[in-house]
Amino acid sequence: MQIQRIARDGETESRTSARPSHWRPDIEGLRAIAVGVVIAAHIGFPYMAGGFVGVDVFFVISGFLITSLLLREIDKTGTISIAGFYARRAVRLLPAAATVLLATLWAAWVWLPRTRLGEIAADAATAALNVINIRLAQEGTDYLNADAAPSPLQHFWSLAVEEQFYIVWPLVLLAIALLGAKFGGHGQFTAARHRHRGPGRTVAITAFLVITAGVSFWMSATWTTADPVWSYFGIHTRAWELATGALIAVAAGQIRAHAPKWAAALASWAGLALITASVFVIDEHTAFPGTAALLPVAGTALVIAAGCAPHRFGATMLLDIRPAQFVGKISYGLYLWHWPLVMIGPVAWGLDDVRVRHYLVLMGIAFLLTVATFYLIENPIRTRRPLVQVPSRALAMGGGLIATALAASLFMAAQPLPERSNEEAVEITGNDTTVWELLGQSSDVDTVPANLTPTLDGAVEDVPALYGDGCQIDRDDPKINKDCWYGDPDGEKTIVLYGDSHAGQWFPALRQNAEASGWRLLVMSKSNCSVADVRENDPKLGREYTECEEWKADALDYFAEIKPDAILATSYDKKDVIADDPDQAWIDGWADTVHDLDEVAGEVYYMADNPDIGENVPECLAENPEDASVCVGDLDKSVIKPERRAALIEAVTDAGAHVVDPIPWLCDVDKGTCPVVIGNLLVYRDANHLSASFIAELAPQVAAAIPLEASFQASGDS
Structure with a gap:
């Protein structure tokens, strides 16, 4: 179909395309940058530790795009179809997400220690229900999990924050639209009334967003230092980022009408510079989001706002290049696939010392999986007319995908650990048999005893x-x-x-x-x-x-x-x-x-x-139930x-x-080893805490x- 698009020279041009008239190449390019810097940070690319700010870029983009979509619907119909909105979200997001969830559960089953499967299954279930950010916040503040490896599904937290926003924001806008229709005049909503939109509705939306952004930013600025885990994962300290994008959507018409072209071009480059600077200035030691998130959020806001006004020689010159457009198009799937590859890939590859070059190979695999997912799953489903045109079918599909992910999670959680030896070890009683008496024999233990105390899956709670x-x-x-x-x-x-x-x-x-x-x-x-x-x-x-x-x-x-x-x-x-x-x-x-x-x-x-x-001792023993000596510590390396x-x-x-000095109680000094199973007792509940x-x-x-x-x-x- 024929659409109008802003060309690089600032003029409009016609192009035959399936893209809608509101498509923004600058935003597609921003998506590419966002996912690129996130990946760079996660694989340890030099000097890019702050790449996690790419998530903040995504938040601002989501706030802008979703609000723009909802406002267009209100302008056209006077209301919002909540079922239609959720159906579109289901068709757009759930197929790829469910694919990655199921693939990650399978990969974890094949390659990760069995002691971790219960936790990963719980992560998958909460990811499917869009509450994994709450679970991660709770787990992050639990000291018993301080030494736990990151979940291969941890990155779903940002999607959960967005989905929580998607649940609330359409209802707020619908309420404002209905109240405006009731008190703002008589008769049906018409296109004429849209063209002369009354200030009341815009003021109400703007006021709500400003208050939301102000309160959320205050929480981010004041709570991040005191409660960093909940502040990082919680929507309460991220809502201002989404609201910032939403405010730009509300003001887009005014920006388009009044922003000078030279100012828009300058703002777009300034915004891109701020995003770039944040990647290098912010790092893992920065209290985040806090006030530090202002840097990437302000940068993204400037680029998006500038793109609302026609201009020449802006950052779109860079953001509109074909590679950036393609990566932006598949950025959602690339974000989904990259983190499981980072977490599970080295284990599957058998790497002990993982370097950036190894991660680059894994990211190549993630790219291929993303392209396959996009063309075989994402795109065919979201363009399928029976789903797009009938919300009940899309919602039923979404419910089915969520149910499938939950069922797979429950199945994994119910699986027992690998069989241990049927032989029971000598039970240490504290009277007849002591730890001291068995210490010298314990470095050569071959099998995990059937009467191990605590059990491998219960060790973290001992x-x-x-x-x-x-x-x-x-x-x-x-x-x-x-x-x-x-x-x-x-x-x-x-x-x-x-x-x-x-x-x-x-x-x-x-x-x-x-x-x-x-x-x-x-x-x-x-x-x-x-x-x-x-x-x-x-x-x-x-x-x-x-x-x-x-x-x-x-x-x-x-x-x-x-x-x-x-x-x-x-x-x-x-x-x-x-x-x-x-x-x-x-x-x-x-x-x-x-x-x-x-x-x-x-x-x-x-x-x-x-x-x-x-290394985590229970995990090691779960992976080597018939050769427990593999997990025995070397005294010289363990001290x-x-x-x-x-x-x-x-x-x-x-x-x-x-x-x-407890070393003689815990290690065979003559052999230079530190046993991990003595008699029927598990010595360590993780890598360094004694049970x-x-x-x-x-x-x-x-x-x-x-x-x-x-x-x-x-x-x-x-």
Whole structure:
């Protein structure tokens, strides 16, 4: 059919095409840039860590296009067909999304550890229901999942945000249109009334969008630092980006009528420059979205707004080139396919050390899959007249695709782990058989025992009781919990367990000993917070961990108040220390902390850190149920920075601490190995956290190293 299109020279030209008259080549080019920078960031392309801002570009585009579509419908009919709108979304989005969901579930089944299938199945189900952003926010704030690998379906979060916008926004516009028709005049809505659109409706839409954008941006600016995970995935901090695009759609007619051509051209180039700059200026350490998202959002808004006005020599000269137009056309499918290839591709390829060149090959495969999906699935379905013209059929198809994805998810979640050995290992009881007695034999264990405790699929939840009691303080909470008392409530002596999760993991053993010895036990533990006197960045928060500093200061004040008889302090040795010489700062920081603790406590014990196996142990065992020795850690590689560790032990000893080194309890020092299964016990619940079941059986070793009963008796004699 004949359509009018803005040519590169700013004049209109006729072209025979299937494209509608409102088609925008600049937006198609923006889509290409958006998906390109997202992929560049995800594959680790140099200097493009901020490529995730491509998602923000997509949000602004979606807000503009969807609002433009809905306003055209209101202008034409005076109302919005909600069923028709959702039917068009179903035909446009669901076929490709369902294809990628099902393909990813299959690939995960074939190549990923079976212990991950339940989580991935849940991701697929919530992705199909467009709520995966909420699930990811919840999982991201759950410290038990801190070491979990990213989901191969994680990228569906942005689609969920858009779909949540699609659910609400048409209903809001419909309500405004109906109210305008009721109170704005008499009679039917006519084309004449459209041509002389009353200001009331436009004002109402604009006011709603401005308020929405203002509140959402305020949330983004003020909540991102305090609650970065929910702010990143939530629609509450992203709605302003969609509203920005929607506002441009409302103002498009005014821009077209009044914007000078030279200003439009300049704005388009300025916008493209802002988007480009954001890719290189923003990185994983930037609090995002926050106020930083203004850069890509403003850039996208400028390009789209400029494109509403005819102009010459604007950024469309670059955005309209054929490669950009083609990539923009298939950008939705490319976005869907790229991330599963990034997450599963290296495993399927058998790569341990993945480089950018490997990812480029995988992205080539993603491109081929995208083209096939577009021409074999997306395009044929969305141009099929029976679906396009009859909303009920499109909605039925969409419901069927969602149901299929849910059924596949449920099927995967219900599948058992691979068969383990029928043989049961010697059960460690703490009386007849101890961890110590079996340690030397455990590096050669071939099969995962049938009576493994905890089970492989239950390992992540085998944590100390203090988690359920609210005594493992979350990252974003700077306050100490003074109610975390255990042991003998009438005890005359007090010991404090102080540190991060690597301190908290020793709780089961220390609690047993405190109860047996008549001591009170106070737990003071905070996620990823080293008690060493250092400044550190937190990888989840993406910034300096100021909550840790505040928490430590309050903890020391509380210790001075209660004057404990002993403090056991430890933390994970992998920290992002902010210093010119991080290793020396780590050593000095621990020595300073020991000095501080020594002033408020009778005795200070420093528990050296346990080994880090380097890979998720339950996942490894699930993949190698008949050869568990593959998962055994190498002592030399599992100890974090051995030279720094030795210097740290010397420094805290000089500062007055009693050093407890758990390595002999966990590793066969003579063989240089660190077993992952001892008797019937699973030693690690992930790569570096010891399981609560295993720690409980180390109570005798802990009692020998930290003799609470002996200290109590000596104090009583005095």
